[in-house]
Amino acid sequence: MGRAFGIGLSWLKLGRSSVSVYCVGAIAGVTAYFLISDRWISSQRRLIIAERQSTQKSSANPHRSLLIGGRYVNPFDSWRDKTLWDFVCWLLTRTAGNGLPVDRSQLETDLPLATPHYPLLQHLAGHLRNDPDVVVDDTDLLYSDYPAMADIDKEAAVTATWIGQSTCFVQLEGLNILTDPIFKQRTVFSWLGPERLRPAPCRLEDLPQPDIVLVSHNHFDHLDVDVVKALGNSVTWYVPLGLRQWFARQGIYRVKEMDWWQESEYAAPNGRKYQIVSTPTQHWSGRTGLDSNASLWSSFLVKGSRSSVFHCGDTGYCPAFKRIGQLYGPVSLAILPIGSYEPRWYMCHQHINPEDAVLIHRDLGARKSIGVHWGTFMMSDEHYLAPPRDLAAAAAKHGLDDDEFVAPQIGRTNLYTF
Helix, strand or coil, X not given: CHHHHHHHHHHHHHHCCCCCHHHHHHHHHHHHHHHHHHHHHHHHHHHHHHHHHHXXXXXXXXXXXXXXXXXXXXXXXXXXXXXXXXXHHHHHHCCCCXXXXXXXXXXXXXCCCCCCCHHHHHHXXXXXXXXXXXXXXCHHHHCCCCCXXXXXXXXXXXXXXXXXXXXXXXXXXXXXXXXXXXXXXXCCECCECCECCCCCCCCHHHCCCCCEEECCCCCCCCCCHHHHHHHHHHXXXXXXXXXXXXXXXXXXXXXXXXXXXXXXXXXCCCCCEEEEEEECCECCCCCCCCCCCCCCCCEEEEECCCCEEEECCCCECCCHHHHHHHHHCCCCEEEEECCCCCCHHHHCCCCCXXXXXXXXXXXXXXXXXXXXXXXXXXXXXXXXXXXXXXXXXXXXXXCCCCCCEECCCCCCEEEEEC
């Protein structure tokens, strides 16, 4: 229903204006066409899922991507397509405000920003592109429990610095990784889209030069065209099927387009080699009402010689995560979403809640996990501070250690040695 959903919204908007009845009629016709097309795709999807389930025991790869009629669909029974009516019902029943304070300065206390550990990032990367303009007074205090940098093994250390939403700067055994990049204040344009609750803790240019960028899908809050143009062809972009053409329109050609379960080797400038694996998630894609599900959505696993990092992106809970854990686990560090999950009847198929995230943590055999995709852009109904509280409750319920799965502070550089 994705394309009909987007076009239907345009139809409703035009219907309130003075646009010619011919234009409205044309849009109505296109909407009707896509509604019929979507119904056919949904029926084909159910038939293929049933066929795959009947042969699952003999298949080495039961959770394969699925393209029907030029659109990618979720090959899981746990998925349900959303309709325009679902969207309208959600809008009509939404709770207002997400508990956000009237005095926005309260957010500075509730969601404090940390300063990334620039000296450590520089030490592990070998360089920064620019010296940060901000003079940091709290670095020694904030990272006082970290070992001296001379004692940190560059070839074994893993760091994760959460920038907000699903954007993280990760260092894995000398490899610099940027995930689902967005640094802007709003998701779409400077004047359009949900606004950040807190500003990004740093600029893109303050961080070491990434070697690779992992893009889970093309939603605006996961793929910022300004970052794409700023990094250009200086990095290698790993993206799901169907996104290469979008990057080409931006003049970017150093792009590795990957299907689920596809593996690729990255040879870093330091001479080391890393394995990049595209793995399944349960979500959808699209930047306009006309391109819904024209490209795939993915998670990614990056493996070094000792450690591995899993970047999830957005997802609902599905059986693919157990399979990922069986094939590639245990995972050293998992970066999992824990926000945008209420109301459950509407969000559960596309966004996990904190307890689902704990289940994925266990499916992957993750040694450590951090919870992201919260406290940045409010696009659902839960209280803005609910995700870390619900994560702590879910972690305790499932017997996780206190530091096994945490919701990090925005901007803080977390150091791991596995």
